[in-house]
Structure formats: C-alpha cells, structure tokens
Amino acid sequence: MRLLGSLTEDDIRRRLSASNAALRAGNNPLLRAALLSCGVDLRTAFVLHWIPEQAEDIYTVLDGTRQVLTIELARGDSSEPTEVDAIPLADYSEAVARGSRSERLQFAVAMDLLREASDDSA
Numbered sequence: 692m693r694l695l696g697s698l699t700e701d702d703i704r705r706r707l708s709a710s711n712a713a714l715r716a717g718n719n720p721l722l723r724a725a726l727l728s729c730g731v732d733l734r735t736a737f738v739l740h741w742i743p744e745q746a747e748d749i750y751t752v753l754d755g756t757r758q759v760l761t762i763e764l765a766r767g768d769s770s771e772p773t774e775v776d777a778i779p780l781a782d783y784s785e786a787v788a789r790g791s792r793s794e795r796l797q798f799a800v801a802m803d804l805l806r807e808a809s810d811d812s813a
Contacts, residue, residue, distance in 0.1 A: 704803075713738075734808055
C-alpha cells in the first residue's frame with residue numbers, strides 16, 4: 692500500500708510512535724521483559740494491536756528483526772507463563788493483504804516507521 696501523508700496515516704503514525712516510546716520507557720514492564728527475553732531491540736518494536744481479555748492481555752508487536760510477535764501476558768499475580776508466538780514477516784504481510792483497508796494502512800505505516808528506525812540506528 693502506498694502512503695499518501697493523509698491525516699489518518701498521521702494519526703496511525705502518532706499511535707505507533709507512542710507505543711514504541713512506551714515500550715522503551717518501560718510503561719508495561721511485563722511486555723518489555725517478554726520482548727527483551729526474545730531478543731527484541733525496543734528501538735524498532737511497535738505494538739500493532741492490543742486486546743485486553745479477562746485473564747490476559749494479547750499484544751501483536753512488529754519486531755525490528757522482521758517478524759511479528761503475538762504475546763499473551765497473564766493479568767494480576769498469576770504464575771502463568773508468558774506465551775510468545777513468532778510469525779515471519781512475509782506470512783503476516785500476506786495475512787494483512789487479505790485484511791481490511793485500515794489493517795493494511797496500519798501495517799504500511801508501521802513498516803515505514805520500522806525503516807526509519809532502522810536507518811536511524813544504523
């Protein structure tokens with residue numbers, strides 16, 4: 692999907708940038724710890740989706756190593772282990788291509804931010 696610089700894209704860019712800043716600042720220590728344990732460079736990680744469930748929170752995170760992680764974090768003082776599934780970027784991209792326009796737009800903006808973050812860290 693080609694980015695046009697629309698207001699919608701700007702809003703998505705702000706939200707994704709805020710998710711990256713929150714990860715780096717440690718606003719969610721459990722998510723941060725899960726990402727670091729997987730070897731994720733937080734400078735290039737963006738939360739694409741967050742689904743708060745009754746017993747856990749489910750995050751979909753674009754990782755700078757060119758994969759997408761689905762992380763299930765138990766809520767409260769649970770001793771449940773954190774579940775992490777890695778999806779190759781190509782597979783996730785294929786799934787998004789069949790999704791809604793808003794999903795495709797969010798993914799395109801996230802990939803653009805990832806390119807910018809990768810260029811900055813090089």
